[in-house]
Amino acid sequence: MKTKYIDLIDQTYYFPQEEFNLKNNSLQFHGIDLMKLVEEYGTPLKFTYLPQISNNIQKAKRWFANAIEKHNYKGQYHYCYCTKSSHFEHVLTEALQNDIHIETSSAFDIDIVNKLISQGKLSKDNYVICNGFKRDKYIQNIAKLINSSHKKCIPIIDNYEELGLLTEVINGKFNIGIRIASEEEPKFEFYTSRLGIGYKNIVPFYNREIKDNEQISLKMLHFFINTGIRDTAYYWNELLKCLKVYIQLKKVCPSLDSLNIGGGFPIKNSLAFNYDYQYMIDEIINQIKLACEEADVPTPNIFTEFGSFTVGESGGAIYQVLYQKQQNDREKWNMINSSFITTLPDSWAISKRFIQLAVNRWNDEYERVLLGGLTCDSDDYYNSEQHVNAIYLPKFNKSKPLYIGFFNTGAYQETIGGFGGLQHCLIPQPKHILINKDADGNITTKLFAEQQTADDFLKILGYHE
Incomplete structure (x- = not known):
């Protein structure tokens, strides 16, 4: 019986895909080893993969050029x-x-x-x-x-x-x-x-x-x-x-x-x-x-x-599952180390769905879960994928940290969430890195913004002279 997370993804979708593939039991995004990012920068983490912006622009230009030529x-x-x-x-x-x-x-x-x-x-x-x-x-x-x-x-x-x-x-x-x-x-x-x-x-x-x-x-x-x-x-x-x-x-x-x-x-x-x-x-x-x-x-x-077509597919967010709460005989809540309301506000405001995948432990057995954020708001959750009406992830295990990624989040989320400002329940804005490719095609990373600190919030709130 196929009960591993990789089996679930493989039999539900065509996988691997253009931007996603698997290597050493963990997810890669456009050839980027996401677990290496986690090891270097920690979580919660937001990233922007800059080359995808140019990729999508050039695709659209090519499609229009083809149509213009076809129809004279x-x-x-x-x-x-x-x-x-x-x-x-x-x-x-x-x-x-x-x-x-x-x-x-x-x-x-x-x-x-x-x-x-x-x-x-x-x-x-x-x-x-x-x-x-x-x-x-x-x-x-x-x-x-x-x-x-x-x-x-x-x-x-x-x-x-x-x-x-x-x-x-x-x-x-x-x-x-x-x-x-x-x-x-x-x-x-x-x-x-x-x-x-x-x-x-x-x-x-x-x-x-x-x-x-x-x-x-x-x-x-x-x-x-x-x-x-x-x-x-x-x-x-x-x-x-x-x-x-x-x-x-x-x-x-x-x-x-x-x-x-x-x-x-x-x-x-x-x-x-x-x-x-x-x-x-x-x-x-x-x-x-x-x-x-x-x-x-x-x-x-x-x-x-x-707008979204230009920049949306360049963005992503990675969280760690901190803890699992069994609230009744059917509902298991995986609590992430951030908030959906503050980091992915469209998921809360307009019920928008993003691509959501486990970053590691693809060879482990999976289970159905709900995802909860850290704020005290009952709406701070994520409960289904676009075409599955549920979330399945590798089984929670205290001794084996689980990281999850949300992808194609690059449009609107920072401005709607209020980048660098106050966040609901004072949950800090995650660290943000920029990912690029050098002239030889090698992946390079650069820290754009550190995670917000308590001092950042106190200054905004007027607690510093």
């Missing part, structure tokens, strides 16, 4: 990174090595843009797409960037008032985009996105406020679907509605030449994950081309804004 599409493709997914310098530095562009969401994003420009990592050849609801500081920062001759900075109009606010502080001509307020998926509590301008109002808004304003050139229509780019009737219906607006707008606005399809690609959340990226891109390019040809308008340049 005349527009150009531009890859943008959503900084809100992860603002860290090491993430932006890695991403910008791939000839991409930036999408911002708030005033302080522009300060990051300015810092990248001063470091020579971002130039006036890079588009800066400014999204989000804009008020004083954000408007001022956008204006300073454009007034400094960064003409590829394109503010996306989110509401009617923003246009006037921008024209008051920007010198000379500048380009803009307009965001469509897309209709949300039926399961949402509201019907229309709070962001952007309604489908039916965009052409009248252009005719009323933009058409005869010589200072403004409308270049982009921005389309964003909150649930991301997925092969669903809802997505294709919203895309076709967007294309109708683009065509109507293009017929009265010659300067319009770009369509930002926003939204994000899904990332791997299970070893059973299956998503045909190339098929989706082929269909998107084909649908845009067919709609434009039928209406006899030129095909637009395509912009995408990928």
Whole structure:
């Protein structure tokens, strides 16, 4: 009878996979010996594998290039990174090595843009797409960037008032985009996105406020679907509605030449994950081309804004199982040496699931467990994998430490959790390391941040003068 953890994984999924394999009874991630990381840095531990950021960018560029060639599409493709997914310098530095562009969401994003420009990592050849609801500081920062001759900075109009606010502080001509307020998926509590301008109002808004304003050139229509780019009737219906607006707008606005399809690609959340990226891109390019040809308008340049897809699969977290509590005849709680609420907040806030695997002891027998965090909050737990509705791990043994990993956690978790700030029940932020490859392909590691100390918390809380 096959009762080992390795047997369970092998008969449940195709294993090994591109990023995961087994060596000496322990898990490897992109060739990284995770137990060596544990031995060197301890746990809890967060890591960022920087090469995966470039890997995913290059994959997407290749998929779009293939589709453009296949369909003889005349527009150009531009890859943008959503900084809100992860603002860290090491993430932006890695991403910008791939000839991409930036999408911002708030005033302080522009300060990051300015810092990248001063470091020579971002130039006036890079588009800066400014999204989000804009008020004083954000408007001022956008204006300073454009007034400094960064003409590829394109503010996306989110509401009617923003246009006037921008024209008051920007010198000379500048380009803009307009965001469509897309209709949300039926399961949402509201019907229309709070962001952007309604489908039916965009052409009248252009005719009323933009058409005869010589200072403004409308270049982009921005389309964003909150649930991301997925092969669903809802997505294709919203895309076709967007294309109708683009065509109507293009017929009265010659300067319009770009369509930002926003939204994000899904990332791997299970070893059973299956998503045909190339098929989706082929269909998107084909649908845009067919709609434009039928209406006899030129095909637009395509912009995408990928955040989680860019950085999500670069991140991971490793914990140690400290203790097992048998709470009743069925429930065994494996307590980790950290907190899910503080280190993987999406698992608590939106019930998001990540890839979860044992790091060591793959040849041991397995058992079904629940995973609990260290806070006193009853919601600080993790109870199922994406496609199994349960968690199975090697059996707990006090004399044989068990380490577990969560993977593809690189997007949003640090910013939502409040990196370097207060944490629930004062559970410290884990140590964070950066993993890279040198010119010879050898794995290198670098400590980015130590685990928070009691003194860090006391200073924030005002207990130090």
